[in-house]
Amino acid sequence: MTHSRRHSRKRINPLLIAIVMLVVAGGIWAATSLFTKGDNGRLSSPEQSANSKGGGKHLGGKPSESLPSADGSKTSQEDLIDTPTSSELDKTYDVVIAGGRVINPETKLDREGLNVAVQDGQIALVTDQPLKGKRVIDAKGLVVAPGFIDNLSYDPNPIGVWNKIADGVTTNIAMHGGTASPEKWYPYYERNKTPVHFGASFFYTQARNQFKLSRYDTAKPEQTQTLVDQAEKALNNGVLGISFSLEYVPGVNDKEILPLMKLAHKYNVPVYFHARYSAMEGPGTNIDALNELLGYARASGAAVHIDHINSTGGTFSMQQSLKMVSDAIEEGLDITSCIYPYDYWGTYLNSARFDEGWQQRFRISYNDLQIAGTKERLTAETFRKYQKEGKLAVAYAIPKQDVIDSLQAPFVMIGSDAILEPGFNNHPRASGTFARTVGLYVREQQVITISDAIAKMSLLPAQRLEKQAPALQKKGRIAKGMDADIVVFDYDTISDKSTVEKPEIVSAGIAYVLVNGQVALDEKGIHKDIRAGQPIKSEFLRVKSGNAKLDWEGGEVALLEYRGNNYIDLEALKAHGYTVKWDEIKHEATVTGGAAADRVDVPKPKVGELMLERGYQLAWEDGNRTELLSVDERNYVPLSALQEHGWKLTKDGTNYTMTAA
Numbered sequence: 270m271t272h273s274r275r276h277s278r279k280r281i282n283p284l285l286i287a288i289v290m291l292v293v294a295g296g297i298w299a300a301t302s303l304f305t306k307g308d309n310g311r312l313s314s315p316e317q318s319a320n321s322k323g324g325g326k327h328l329g330g331k332p333s334e335s336l337p338s339a340d341g342s343k344t345s346q347e348d349l350i351d352t353p354t355s356s357e358l359d360k361t362y363d364v365v366i367a368g369g370r371v372i373n374p375e376t377k378l379d380r381e382g383l384n385v386a387v388q389d390g391q392i393a394l395v396t397d398q399p400l401k402g403k404r405v406i407d408a409k410g411l412v413v414a415p416g417f418i419d420n421l422s423y424d425p426n427p428i429g430v431w432n433k434i435a436d437g438v439t440t441n442i443a444m445h446g447g448t449a450s451p452e453k454w455y456p457y458y459e460r461n462k463t464p465v466h467f468g469a470s471f472f473y474t475q476a477r478n479q480f481k482l483s484r485y486d487t488a489k490p491e492q493t494q495t496l497v498d499q500a501e502k503a504l505n506n507g508v509l510g511i512s513f514s515l516e517y518v519p520g521v522n523d524k525e526i527l528p529l530m531k532l533a534h535k536y537n538v539p540v541y542f543h544a545r546y547s548a549m550e551g552p553g554t555n556i557d558a559l560n561e562l563l564g565y566a567r568a569s570g571a572a573v574h575i576d577h578i579n580s581t582g583g584t585f586s587m588q589q590s591l592k593m594v595s596d597a598i599e600e601g602l603d604i605t606s607c608i609y610p611y612d613y614w615g616t617y618l619n620s621a622r623f624d625e626g627w628q629q630r631f632r633i634s635y636n637d638l639q640i641a642g643t644k645e646r647l648t649a650e651t652f653r654k655y656q657k658e659g660k661l662a663v664a665y666a667i668p669k670q671d672v673i674d675s676l677q678a679p680f681v682m683i684g685s686d687a688i689l690e691p692g693f694n695n696h697p698r699a700s701g702t703f704a705r706t707v708g709l710y711v712r713e714q715q716v717i718t719i720s721d722a723i724a725k726m727s728l729l730p731a732q733r734l735e736k737q738a739p740a741l742q743k744k745g746r747i748a749k750g751m752d753a754d755i756v757v758f759d760y761d762t763i764s765d766k767s768t769v770e771k772p773e774i775v776s777a778g779i780a781y782v783l784v785n786g787q788v789a790l791d792e793k794g795i796h797k798d799i800r801a802g803q804p805i806k807s808e809f810l811r812v813k814s815g816n817a818k819l820d821w822e823g824g825e826v827a828l829l830e831y832r833g834n835n836y837i838d839l840e841a842l843k844a845h846g847y848t849v850k851w852d853e854i855k856h857e858a859t860v861t862g863g864a865a866a867d868r869v870d871v872p873k874p875k876v877g878e879l880m881l882e883r884g885y886q887l888a889w890e891d892g893n894r895t896e897l898l899s900v901d902e903r904n905y906v907p908l909s910a911l912q913e914h915g916w917k918l919t920k921d922g923t924n925y926t927m928t929a930a
Contacts, residue, residue, distance in 0.1 A: 349378040351396045351749055361401045362386040362393060363786060366757060369408030371395060373415070373747040374724035385413060387753040390786035390801075394749055404788070406781055408757050412719065415727035415745045416754030416782065417703045420734060421445045421541075421576060421607050421684025424454075425463045425802070429688035431795055432700040433465055435775035436765075437726075437756035439784045440466040440744060442734070442805060444512055444541045445576055445686055449476035449499065451506040455804050464789055464797070466754070468738070468805030470512040470541060471503040473529065477518070484621055485520045497528045501536075507806030509734050510538040510574075515545040515558075516581060517621050523565070530569035537737050537881040537899075538807060539572040539603075540565075544582040547622065548630040555586045556593070563597045563604070572603035574733060577686050579667055579675045580614035582606075585632070587671040591678050598680060601854035605733055607684035608675045610706045613769075615641055615663040615687075615696035618656040631666040638662045642693040644770050661694045663769050673716050676706075682729040683722075689773055697772040701765025704776035708764035719760065736882050737807040753786035812878045812900060819908070820926045821845060827873045828925065829898065829905055831880050835925070836898050836905035839887070844869040856885045858897065858904065874900050889914060 364387040371383040378395070386394040386402065394400065416439025423446045425433075433441050447469035448454035458467050476499055480492050488496065500511060511533050515521055533540045544558035559575070559582050566573045575582055575594070583590035597604050616622050618638075628634055638647040641661045645651070655662065675681050683706055687699035698705075703726055710716040717725075731745030743752045756779060763778030782790040785801035810831060817828045819837060824844055829836040839858055842849055848864040851857075878900050887895040887906055895910040908925070912918050917930040 346378065346380045349373070349376050350380070350383060351394045353394055353396050353398050353400075357394060358398060358400070360386075360388075361403060362388045363403055364753075364783065364788065365400045365402030365405045366408050366413055366755065366781070367400070367402075367405055369411045369413035369757060371413045371747055372720055372723050374720060374728040375746045376748060377720075378747070379720055383413070385747065385755070387755075387783065387786045390753055391743075392747065392749055392751045392753050392755075395747060406757065406788075406791075408781075410759070411757050411780055412723075412760055413747065413755060413757050414723045415747050415751075416440065416756050416784065417683075417726040418442070418730035418741075418745055419685050419702070420682075420730040421609075421686050423688045424448075424469075425458055425465055425467045426688060426690060427461065427463075428691055429699060430463050430465050430802075431797065432689045432767075432773065432775055434782050434784075434789050434795055435779065436700060436703045437758065437776070437779050437782060438465060438703060439754035439756070439782065440468075440730075440741075440805065441688070441802075442467065442509065442730075443469040443472075444510060444574070444734075445514075445543065445684075446470070447472035447475075447508065447512055449479075449503065451503050451508045451806075455507055455806065458802075459804060462800035463802040464784060464800050465802045466740075466744075466784070466805050467802055468507075468509050468734075470510045471500045471508045473500075473511060473513050473521070473525075474518050476500070477521070477525075482520065484518045487520045487522050488525050490524070493525050493528055496525070497532055500529055500532055504532075504536050504538065504807060505809065507804070508538075509738055509805065509807050510541060512541040512543075514543040515561075516543055516547060519545065519621055523561075526565055527568060530565050530571045534569050534571040536807075536809065536879065537883055539574050539605075539733060541574045541576055543576045547581040547584055548632075549585045550626070550630045555582050555584065555590055558582050559590055559593050563593065563602065566597070566602045566604060572605075575604070575606040577608055577614075577684065578606040578681065579608040579671050583675060584667055584671060587668075587674045591674060594680060595678070599854075601856065605680050605682065605729070606675075606678070607682045607730075608672065609684060609686050609698045609702050610672060610676065610710055611696075611698055612667040612669050612672055613663045613665045613696075614667060615661055615698075617659050617661050618652065619659045623656065631664060633664055633666045637665045639665075639769055641695055641697075641769055642772060661696070663696055673710075673714075676710055676716055676725075682725045682733070684730070693771075693773045695772045697765065697767035697769055699772055700767035700774060701776050704758075704763050704778060705765035707758070707760070708778065712760060712763070734805075736884065737809065738805055739808055740803070740805050753783055755781070755783040757781035810880045812874045812876050812880060814876045816874075818924045820921075820924065822928065826871055828908075829874060829880065829900065831898055831905075835908045837908060837911070838871045838874075839897065839904045839906050840869055841871050842906070843867050856883070858885070858887045860887060861890055872903075874903070 366385040370381040372379050384400045386400050417437045418440040419438045420442040422441045423443050425441045476496055511529050542562050546553040546558040562573050594604050635647045635649055635652050641663050685698045685702035687696050689695050689699040706722050711719050711722045727745040731741040735741035744754055759778045765776050766774040787799045787801045789796055789799040819826045819828050826841045844866055846866050848861045850859045881899045883899045885897040887897055898905040915930050916927050919926050
């Protein structure tokens with residue numbers, strides 16, 4: 270749990286239009302922009318035609334005209350928008366967001382004067398052509414971005430969800446916490462019709478409590494096995510990953526963690542960790558905490574997400590901690606992290622974080638603690654009183670530079686670690702995290718660009734969880750076919766208003782929020798009758814019996830059918846003139862042609878095995894790349910990729926034949 274405020278100002282040359290920044294989840298492009306004052310968006314009359322050709326005021330340096338693509342060629346901003354057909358132009362859409370500066374962090378689109386058409390909950394068009402809508406939102410002078418995804422949140426309670434909407438959040442995922450019983454958790458929030466999309470992790474601490482273990486006890490082997498079995502059941506019931514809170518339950522050790530990590534790797538989901546230590550005073554430092562987590566990643570192969578590294582795992586050691594993570598990524602480990610943009614953390618006074626020695630560890634005194642939701646600073650006497658009551662206090666204990674450094678790391682995204690609850694004994698991050706990121710760290714202190722910030726608040730959280738959660742593959746982007754989860758904000762005025770004393774105050778400068786294509790916030794305020802949130806769940810497909818077969822130049826190979834496409838074992842290529850080499854660091858196969866054909870015995874995939882999109886790739890000689898499908902320790906290539914590389918595919922009944930074209 271962490272936060273920060275000031276940053277050194279950086280002057281940005283307006284001639285530098287775009288900066289390429291590589292990110293672990295696939296890379297994001299940051300188009301650098303300094304913004305001038307823009308007009309607030311206003312609703313136009315129904316059936317109004319939205320002509321965006323005029324563009325409006327620049328919200329900073331002119332958006333880039335072109336960006337380098339992977340092969341070194343230039344991709345024009347014009348190429349990143351849709352060219353509508355005449356029928357698409359004649360259509361009247363549910364909603365048209367007109368004339369705004371649209372930023373899509375996935376395609377690097379950053380252009381003013383665009384229209385976004387919304388139909389049936391999805392984005393139908395992104396274009397500079399005039400469009401008609403039943404409702405037309407005038408977004409001239411405003412930024413149009415993917416709805417923010419808060420993946421380090423908690424249960425979407427009926428109070429806090431509205432503050433999330435007001436902060437631009439359209440998806441609230443409880444990955445710092447969650448549930449041990451998704452078969453009950455998901456239906457509960459579906460029945461209660463929340464306004465934001467929602468999902469959860471398998472919350473290990475909650476599951477462990479069934480054994481009535483203290484926070485300092487270690488589970489017995491048979492208890493650990495029960496928890497592994499329950500976690501596997503929970504994954505098959507939709508949870509998005511597994512979460513541990515080691516600092517709060519220090520009795521949990523590697524004997525408990527590694528079996529869950531191996532399960533997470535098997536199911537291709539990440540493990541979220543609140544690390545064991547939060548300072549540089551021994552026994553136990555940030556460096557020890559990160560070495561522990563990275564060790565689990567190496568031992569299991571599972572992806573790891575480090576919760577709020579600015580308050581846990583990085584405080585007072587940020588540059589060293591970030592380098593450790595960066596080096597681990599270079600090593601081939603799948604590691605991400607997040608921060609909340611404040612220079613003070615918050616937690617409950619009766620937690621293990623306040624065990625003996627906390628003043629020395631965090632370099633603070635009683636007076637550096639303040640009860641959230643009040644003005645009260647603590648003394649030794651009031652500390653003991655509120656500790657018995659289990660109150661949440663904020664601690665002014667994070668160096669400002671730690672927030673700056675962590676925010677600039679390409680593998681760090683934004684996560685609030687809070688949701689407003691009854692009584693408002695909450696850190697202000699519950700209401701202001703996302704607006705603060707833009708208002709303070711982009712506009713005022715120029716620590717990162719607006720494109721970086723939008724990626725860290727939308728695309729990167731989606732990519733962290735989307736491998737097994739198909740719903741997230743359509744979120745965090747502004748493009749045709751994506752879900753219409755959209756935030757429209759005024760760059761000049763967006764800011765957090767919540768404070769330690771009043772954490773319930775909603776953010777400013779966010780003009781419109783659409784969830785599933787429905788307007789949940791506009792100039793009239795929050796519309797509490799709009800409850801369009803949908804469950805976000807993991808999905809797992811398994812090998813079935815009776816798969817089709819492929820006759821490839823006289824040799825028979827089993828096919829896998831996955832989401833409508835057929836796949837073949839990568840090793841089968843060796844029998845047809847290819848050399849295949851595997852890079853364990855990059856998780857990438859390289860194929861070259863011209864080799865003598867080898868006889869290869871390719872085992873059939875076992876019925877019931879998981880079919881997973883791990884992000885592994887096949888690199889061809891011509892520079893093209895193909896996503897591989899993983900089954901157990903083997904990888905499969907789609908037949909469509911072989912067709913693109915000179916092979917002719919024909920179908921014979923239920924089976925296929927492939928020959929040289």
